[in-house]
Amino acid sequence: MRILRNLARRKLRTTLTVVGITIGIWALVVMSSMANKIGALVDGGSSYFADKIIVSDSANLAFGFSSAPIRVSVAADIEAIDGVDVTVPEVDMLLDPDRSGPAFNIPDRIVASMAGADKGREKFPIKAALGRLLVPEDEGKNVVVLGSDLGRKFNKKPGERMTVRGIEFEVVGILEPTLSAPDTSVWIPLAAGQALLLETLPDVMQREFKASELASSITVYPDPGVDIPALAKTIEQRVPRTQSLTGAEFDEQVGSAIAIFNAIILGVALISLVVGGLSVINTMAMSVAERTREIGVKRAIGATRARIVREVVTEAGVIGLFGGTLGLVLGAVVVLAANEAGRSSGTILFQLTAGTAIFAVVFAVILGMLAGLIPAITAARLDPVEAIRYE
Amino acid sequence: MPLIDAMDVHKTYRLGRSNVVRALQGVNMSLESGEMVAIMGPSGCGKSTLMHIVGLLQPPSTNGTKPVLKYRERDMTTLSDRERTRIRATEMGFVFQAFNLVSTLNAVENVALAAEYAGQPKPKAKASALDALGLVGLAERAGHRPMELSGGEQQRVAIARALVNRPGLILADEPTGNLDSANSKEVMELLRRFNREQKQTILLVTHDPEVGKACSRIITMRDGKVTAV
Ligand SMILES: Nc1ncnc2c1ncn2[C@@H]1O[C@H](COP(=O)(O)OP(=O)(O)OP(=O)(O)O)[C@@H](O)[C@H]1O
Ligand SMILES: [Mg+2]
Numbered sequence: 001m002r003i004l005r006n007l008a009r010r011k012l013r014t015t016l017t018v019v020g021i022t023i024g025i026w027a028l029v030v031m032s033s034m035a036n037k038i039g040a041l042v043d044g045g046s047s048y049f050a051d052k053i054i055v056s057d058s059a060n061l062a063f064g065f066s067s068a069p070i071r072v073s074v075a076a077d078i079e080a081i082d083g084v085d086v087t088v089p090e091v092d093m094l095l096d097p098d099r100s101g102p103a104f105n106i107p108d109r110i111v112a113s114m115a116g117a118d119k120g121r122e123k124f125p126i127k128a129a130l131g132r133l134l135v136p137e138d139e140g141k142n143v144v145v146l147g148s149d150l151g152r153k154f155n156k157k158p159g160e161r162m163t164v165r166g167i168e169f170e171v172v173g174i175l176e177p178t179l180s181a182p183d184t185s186v187w188i189p190l191a192a193g194q195a196l197l198l199e200t201l202p203d204v205m206q207r208e209f210k211a212s213e214l215a216s217s218i219t220v221y222p223d224p225g226v227d228i229p230a231l232a233k234t235i236e237q238r239v240p241r242t243q244s245l246t247g248a249e250f251d252e253q254v255g256s257a258i259a260i261f262n263a264i265i266l267g268v269a270l271i272s273l274v275v276g277g278l279s280v281i282n283t284m285a286m287s288v289a290e291r292t293r294e295i296g297v298k299r300a301i302g303a304t305r306a307r308i309v310r311e312v313v314t315e316a317g318v319i320g321l322f323g324g325t326l327g328l329v330l331g332a333v334v335v336l337a338a339n340e341a342g343r344s345s346g347t348i349l350f351q352l353t354a355g356t357a358i359f360a361v362v363f364a365v366i367l368g369m370l371a372g373l374i375p376a377i378t379a380a381r382l383d384p385v386e387a388i389r390y391e
Numbered sequence: 392m393p394l395i396d397a398m399d400v401h402k403t404y405r406l407g408r409s410n411v412v413r414a415l416q417g418v419n420m421s422l423e424s425g426e427m428v429a430i431m432g433p434s435g436c437g438k439s440t441l442m443h444i445v446g447l448l449q450p451p452s453t454n455g456t457k458p459v460l461k462y463r464e465r466d467m468t469t470l471s472d473r474e475r476t477r478i479r480a481t482e483m484g485f486v487f488q489a490f491n492l493v494s495t496l497n498a499v500e501n502v503a504l505a506a507e508y509a510g511q512p513k514p515k516a517k518a519s520a521l522d523a524l525g526l527v528g529l530a531e532r533a534g535h536r537p538m539e540l541s542g543g544e545q546q547r548v549a550i551a552r553a554l555v556n557r558p559g560l561i562l563a564d565e566p567t568g569n570l571d572s573a574n575s576k577e578v579m580e581l582l583r584r585f586n587r588e589q590k591q592t593i594l595l596v597t598h599d600p601e602v603g604k605a606c607s608r609i610i611t612m613r614d615g616k617v618t619a620v
Contacts, residue, residue, distance in 0.1 A: 002495065006495055009495065297487070297493070300446075302477075302479045302505060
């Protein structure tokens with residue numbers, strides 16, 4: 001209470017200082033929420049790729065949205081190699097063919113494979129929230145299962161129809177959210193995917209290939225206990241025109257991108273630390289100067305130096321608490337509003353976790369207290385006699 | 392046994408290489424328990440400086456001399472800041488010319504502050520503060536902020552604050568200096584009553600001969616020295 005009354009002495013100044021911290025914490029909350037979301041995507045990818053090797057045509061530059069197709073027959077060559085357990089040909093492409101180039105969010109994807117072809121090796125947990133997953137009997141039919149974000153984006157339920165790249169499909173299931181890539185993917189049977197893939201190829205190739213000969217990549221499940229990087233190398237050497245990607249390589253590629261993003265967040269945190277901290281130092285230094293005589297009187301009647309320090313530091317901490325709480329509330333509003341707006345288009349960019357929320361407020365309080373420490377020590381060092389004479 | 396014993400106390404301010412102010416030049420004084428003593432003298436003669444040294448707000452200068460400063464026989468010249476603060480909090484009370492109440496706190500909170508500094512827990516400090524406000528006749532003003540009190544009332548709150556820990560010594564620097572004669576009289580009557588009824592030792596500084604007369608003894612100073620006791 002006494003602290004609030006002290007802060008209320010200079011309402012405008014206190015408010016401005018609180019606003020300074022609010023802005024910093026707001027930025028921190030928003031950026032961290034984005035980092036959380038991206039982190040979840042990466043963790044999902046990381047655990048998906050951990051136990052397998054993805055083999056694609058060596059003409060593809062980077063892994064991901066393969067453009068050069070690979071022959072399905074390659075799967076048999078790979079399976080002949082020692083240490084390979086199961087191979088699954090997959091078609092993988094962008095849902096929206098007009099979308100190209102890098103973008104800020106993860107693009108929607110089409111994934112096609114034969115249900116059950118992995119022989120139970122795929123461990124990535126995917127469950128249907130509505131309807132069902134694909135089954136082997138779906139092969140040859142135009143049916144589709146939607147990731148949870150896309151179910152909402154297209155507002156589809158099992159039984160309804162949906163056009164995928166110009167072809168009509170029947171929706172049979174909607175997935176539960178995974179907070180990672182599957183949320184923004186659609187699953188179709190392999191044959192349907194191969195037909196779509198053929199459409200994307202240049203005319204020359206369309207005439208040369210049959211749809212059923214094509215895949216985007218081959219997913220390789222190694223035998224248990226096999227050295228995965230070594231097996232990946234063997235595949236590249238023994239099967240012509242192939243390149244492979246392992247979980248370790250995925251982590252490496254994506255890890256460096258994440259490191260850049262985390263550096264940006266750290267930068268925001270540092271800027272908010274410096275700006276917020278300086279404004280707290282400034283405010284508390286002014287407030288100490290204004291209260292010189294009062295501090296002198298308190299020292300005269302028996303306040304210890306430690307008590308004066310505590311008083312000023314607590315006040316600065318309360319400024320931090322207000323700024324931090326306000327920044328968190330504003331940040332949460334922005335994050336929730338942006339997610340709500342993005343829900344219709346399927347682009348959920350933010351994930352505000354309890355950890356981020358607690359960290360933001362604690363960070364603001366500690367920042368305030370640390371910044372308050374410098375003026376607090378000045379206050380505690382005042383000579384009581386001079387402070388009492390001070391006008 | 393004197394409550395305060397001061398001998399050969401000097402205070403020198405060095406403002407520059409050749410600009411030296413000798414505020415106190417070898418002061419000797421002592422104060423018996425239960426006395427009420429006024430320090431008088433012209434402006435700038437060192438009254439406040441002496442009071443601040445006796446009140447442990449600043450140490451005497453030690454340029455070549457060996458000053459003695461004893462409180463209840465205890466040597467005060469070698470204490471740390473923390474120890475001096477503790478003695479100020481528990482055994483001394485201060486009254487200032489400009490009242491010097493904390494503007495954001497009401498009367499009872501101002502008085503309770505001194506009790507908290509002396510180590511009382513908050514609820515007990517508040518009870519003691521209400522008692523002390525009762526003694527100066529301001530119980531019904533307990534919730535008022537300094538801005539809402541007259542000068543005389545503010546000074547009575549300050550006296551309650553000085554008194555709340557029942558200190559061995561109350562130091563008052565021109566306690567009536569900012570008051571009209573009616574309020575001066577009231578403040579002096581309060582101080583005299585505490586001196587008489589509670590055997591409270593009081594050392595005050597004043598320019599007012601009336602105030603001086605109300606005390607049991609007058610110490611006269613001139614140019615940093617005591618000239619009459
Ligand atoms: N911090 C300081 N630096 C320099 N000189 C000082 C300082 N404090 C006091 N003095 C000087 O010491 C001398 C004694 O001052 P002091 O305040 O004790 O006088 P006083 O007797 O209380 O005067 P008044 O009756 O006007 O209050 C004065 O000349 C004053 O200018
Ligand atoms: Mg004076």
